[in-house]
Amino acid sequence: MKSQVVLERVTKKYSATTAVEDMSLEVGRGEIFCLLGPSGCGKTTTLRLIAGLEKPDSGRIEIGGVAVAGGGVWVPPEERRVGVVFQDYALFPHMNVFQNVAFGIRNRRGLRRRVQEVLELVGLRGMEKRYPHELSSGQQQRVAIARALAPEPEVILLDEPFSNLDADLRKRIRSDIKKILKDTGITTIFVTHDQEEAFFMAERIGVMRDGRLEQVGTPEQVFHRPSTPFVAQFVGTADFIDGVVRNGRVVTSIGELELNEGFPEGERVRVLIRPDFVDIEEDGEGEGTVVERLFLGTHHLYTILLKGGERVRCLRHRSRPIPAGSKVRVKLGAPARPVVFRTN
């Protein structure tokens, strides 16, 4: 896969804080890539660096094989051919839908046709004469996307594209948007703090924390093989229990797991436990106590207090509820390769 966007050791500092630190990243042509992380982790700054709305303090950026920043090169945003969909959409309030979408189209001759084409794509034909304030927020977002797509940019960047939509609308719109992006085959980088959104939309995800990329991988990789405890917790429900390495296995208070990685004998480690790894059974002699039960419709989510004071959560499907306070036996139906972190 050819790289469409390349960041090489990019750093951006504001007076007191470092927003992006030593970030390297490659996004392939036609790929939908997501930067995932908590607020303030530098994801939006990364987008702005790619768009040229911020200048990196060091490092290089390349778009479509051409250097746009770093090494004495600076290509301003108006020459980068990057489409941006801002979190607040930033539509031009004094222009109607047609004028907004037409704004970035250079080729004046095919202009009308191109606007119609893009509006067709986002399902807004017939709305040309409307002004932004006359549109719902979902429609405004589509205009923003159409406007960004219209000049046929090399890359499209979306900043928290769904955060201004209410929950109901969000689910509907994000599959529409995904389809639009896939249909156009455009390279997409979007930013979100919502792991579910990231999983739904992205082919690859980069998890960010404090200005650094913690891990880059497919949704499955990030979920099943998180490279740090932070990633594990950020992309799903995660508990950690202590263990010790013995004979290529890791021994914990609730069972032993096979280890494939080379940990030295006797090393103390933390084992990632997802709620679906754990099963419980009522047992008066059991090592755990149910402290909380949450009814989630198809599932129950139990919180279990283990003898040593550790807690794990357990997801049980279609089963008779076990009341809080019950003693339970905990079984680990763990995956073939458990995720294990060194204890610092």
Add this chain to the structure above:
Amino acid sequence: MRRFPDAAGIASLLIFLLVALPIFAVLVEVAVPSVEVWRSIGKTLLPEMIKNTLLLLAGVGVATFLLGVSLAWLTFAYRFPGSRVLEVLLILPLAVPTYVLGYVYMATFDYAGPVHTAVRELFGFTLPEIRSGWGAMAVMSLVLYPYVYVMARAGFAQISATSIEVSRVLGYSKFETLVKAALPLSRPAVAAGMALVMMEVLTDFATVRFFNFPTLSEGIIRIWYGRMNLKAAMELAGLLLLFALVLVWLEHRLRGRARYYQRGRAEGIEKERLSGIRGAAASVFCTAVITLAFVLPVVQLLRWSVEETSAPSASFRMYMGLLLNSLTLSTAAAAACALFALVLAGVLQSAGSRRLRSVGRLSTMGYSVPGAVIGVGTLGVLSSFDRSVNALLESYMGITVGLITTGTIVGLIYAYTVKFVTVAYNSVDSSLERITPNIIGAARTLGASRFRILKDVQLPIIAPGVAAGAILVFVDVMKELPITLILRPFGYDTLSVWVWQMAAESMWGGAALPALTIVLVGMIPVTYLMRKGGVLR
């Protein structure tokens, strides 16, 4: 701290200096008072002027508060015959300057006027003299109450319906709800409205002159006009300025940390229906206020205008001349204010620094300063400027150019800008806020050059706000009297000056058409306000 003098800082500092200069000039004068000035007016005139000013503030304050709040509550909490129309029409008197209503009332209710004469002839007794403090207070309250009315309604609308309903559930009557919940909660809004009333009261000199009730503003004009004593006028202006500053401080205290918000609709609570006698009484009350403050004077002005113009004469050409002068001044001042406001707002929004922002806010302080103060202050600044330029030219080149700015249109427009730049600033500032950094970012990533962003994005977005600000200044300058009177070029009459001069000479008819024109122009912002459902800018 940011590196100091950058372009933004210098520009805003310059504007600030320009705007503040006349006001500082007055403060400086009062800091070094001359003995003979105060001796000449100190014994008799000064105590009376101060007493009258305070009485007027108190009288108009109480009257506009009662009138404004009661009308606002009546139309906010109740429904009665005609209430939908009346609640909008109640804003109308805002279009009538105090001196116009003052002159119409004086002409109508004076001892020699039609009402007095009729009552004397029909009933054989004499009505109380309208040329008094009471008369002045009544007239001013009638046209100034809408400030309180509009702000109080905005305040009521902001209070959540629940807090009013909670009070009702707790067993309070509607009236108790007003006193115990609605009024305290809308205090910031009412305080802002009252402050506007007080500023108008301090600024007015014509109405009080008509009614023989000399105040500080009136004194400044009299001393300047009668004795041509600029020094004395400026010192008196310093005193008046102190009054204004106290008012600003008071409003600040009253408003507290709360802010008043302008958006919102007066549909918060279920309106109670007033029927029968009570409904009729409410309708009559509102109608009476509108009639007294707007309908009667406008009808009277119309009558006089028709009488005056039915005999085609030089007076019409005269009128056209006045209109042209007023339009020239208003247009120029509107353009100047819009330009200054644009620079100021643009500079301040792009500059993050807090200190710079407070400098900017200071540059808009002129609006709370009475017109007479700005008038003589500007005169002081201009005449020292002219003197120094002349001295320089004479000593170096041996030529005398005479007055350059004093008594010219330039000086006049400068003073208008000092007073009204705030009006334009507020409007321009809020329109600039619509251009978010992301909008510029969007335009740039779409390939727009700096020039195209300016032409296709920034200017079109702010244009309506700039236009609105300019229109507001235009209207304000059209009505303006004290500054115009003090600074106008010799023999340069405007509509407002003409109304004042004719009325002072008891030539009612001659003042009618110019006065009517001023009221009509004043209707522009008022109609806008009425369309928005009566929420002040």
